[in-house]
Amino acid sequence: MIEKIEQLLQEVDHLQASNTEELEALRIKYLSKKGAINALMADFRHVPADQKKAVGMRLNELKDKAQEKIAALKEQFEAQDTGLDDIDLTRTAYPVGLGTRHPLSIVKNEIIDIFARMGFNIANGPEVEDDLHVYTKLNFAADHPARDMQDTFFVNVNPNDVTKNIILRSHTSSVQVRTMEQAQPPIRVICPGRVYRNEAISYRAHCFFHQVEGLYIDKGVTFTDLKQVLLLFAQEMFGSDTKIRLRPSYFPFTEPSAEMDISCNICGGTGCPFCKQTGWVEILGCGMVDPNVLEACGIDSNVYSGYAFGMGIERITNLKYQVKDLRMFSENDTRFLREFEAAY
């Protein structure tokens, strides 16, 4: 019997199969119920008692080896099987469903593109910020209402030092502060990003929205430079007939400050419900950077001056596409999103 086992061990060692049918035949020959190894197992009771141990060990070795060898051959065939035989190359292809860019991304990219052509770089910063960068360095008084719980989302309140409060940024001006801290003029950046405010969600307000802010600081920058850049932007964005007007306003971080209107791009300035019959729609806030802000960020306000502006991407998108409900932007309704398939 031991000779038979040794012979099978030799055989198993050299097993070859060129296809899965041959492999199956080998499996039946050696490992099936009526196979060679099971036959030996059945004969095992006739082995003399003093040889049982040695023969038994060898027999188990044979069984293990046969199983291993056949499993290895099987794996080899599976690796070679590319499934090509199952593909019907004559069949009509499935239509590929193309996604669409989100309207806010479309408009954001367009804004970035316009300012990039005017030499602005993109700056990014964290959405979870400290009070120092969102308010203090931007000249917000300690008791400014924007710091109130009703306007700002607080992550962590520091009872001893208001500037160490951790909050969700309520405007992207915090990125301007970080840029000024890290670089000396000339600085020319735009900061696109998401901002958060503690507002009840309705068709015209949301607890998060998107802004693009711009900042230019150098020697001898004046309000005229600001006005020209904003006029160019408005005409690139809404058409070459677009007019702008600036109205005096107030922001803590700019002096003087202004809000900019453009001639209503829906009625062309003649008056419609969208512009409340005035012919003008407000699109952004701007102004000359307050010297206090420059000094707080380590820039000499006696040498340098600069302007800043900021706009809501949702607002610009509404003007371009007349989306009447802000909530549409965050509801992921594919019927709404598919309307922008033609835009790039």
Ligand SMILES: [Zn+2]
């Ligand atoms: Zn109008």
